[in-house]
Amino acid sequence: DAGITQSPRHKVTETGTPVTLRCHQTENHRYMYWYRQDPGHGLRLIHYSYGVKDTDKGEVSDGYSVSRSKTEDFLLTLESATSSQTSVYFCAINAEGRDIGYTFGSGTRLTVV
Amino acid sequence: AQSVTQPDIHITVSEGASLELRCNYSYGATPYLFWYVQSPGQGLQLLLKYFSGDTLVQGIKGFEAEFKRSQSSFNLRKPSVHWSDAAEYFCAVGAGYALNFGKGTSLLVTP
Numbered sequence: 019d020a021g022i023t024q025s026p027r028h029k030v031t032e033t034g035t036p037v038t039l040r041c042h043q044t045e046n047h048r049y050m051y052w053y054r055q056d057p058g059h060g061l062r063l064i065h066y067s068y069g070v071k072d073t074d075k076g077e078v079s080d081g082y083s084v085s086r087s088k089t090e091d092f093l094l095t096l097e098s099a100t101s102s103q104t105s106v107y108f109c110a111i112n113a114e115g116r117d118i119g120y121t122f123g124s125g126t127r128l129t130v131v
Numbered sequence: 132a133q134s135v136t137q138p139d140i141h142i143t144v145s146e147g148a149s150l151e152l153r154c155n156y157s158y159g160a161t162p163y164l165f166w167y168v169q170s171p172g173q174g175l176q177l178l179l180k181y182f183s184g185d186t187l188v189q190g191i192k193g194f195e196a197e198f199k200r201s202q203s204s205f206n207l208r209k210p211s212v213h214w215s216d217a218a219e220y221f222c223a224v225g226a227g228y229a230l231n232f233g234k235g236t237s238l239l240v241t242p
Contacts, residue, residue: 063230
């Protein structure tokens with residue numbers, strides 16, 4: 019969808035290395051989210067942000083950190099990548115909370131070898 | 132905690148047949164409920180949402196869903212399925228500032 023971009027689209031990295039995924043939006047939305055999608059698990063929330071420098075943990079936050087230094091960018095960092103973090107990562111944005119519904123990015127496919 | 136269950140992992144329907152995908156939620160108050168669709172290799176697209184009012188909600192692509200509080204359900208329906216509807220479908224419930232998603236139902240459409 020226009021207005022939200024994830025980079026990179028694909029990445030292969032080695033176990034133990036740090037990895038940063040970027041989500042960029044041009045919609046000036048307050049809320050931004052990181053989810054991971056795995057077969058049989060659906061989408062699980064990693065972290066979310068409700069404003070610049072305001073973030074909170076989701077269901078599966080261990081091993082991940084986030085930063086939001088400006089409205090348009092939300093970064094997800096895998097501090098030391100493990101094979102269990104091989105997944106498809108989706109960013110989503112939302113203007114004013116849960117009743118609007120999200121707009122999703124196209125995803126980043128991360129493989130940890 | 133708010134949660135969503137989609138009992139069917141896979142569903143196969145013939146093109147032109149009707150479709151119903153099941154979703155059950157667990158939530159103490161009136162829930163905010165959503166259905167999303169994901170085509171292969173793509174992100175998720177919002178089909179429809181419910182948070183108050185008429186319990187029968189119309190969405191895009193000819194889909195509708197009915198909220199039934201007594202059954203804690205929010206099932207997705209379509210009267211006549213097209214081959215292009217083959218995708219994965221996710222039900223979600225609002226949980227604070229975020230959404231909790233079900234595990235998804237994969238829809239296969241046969242000729």
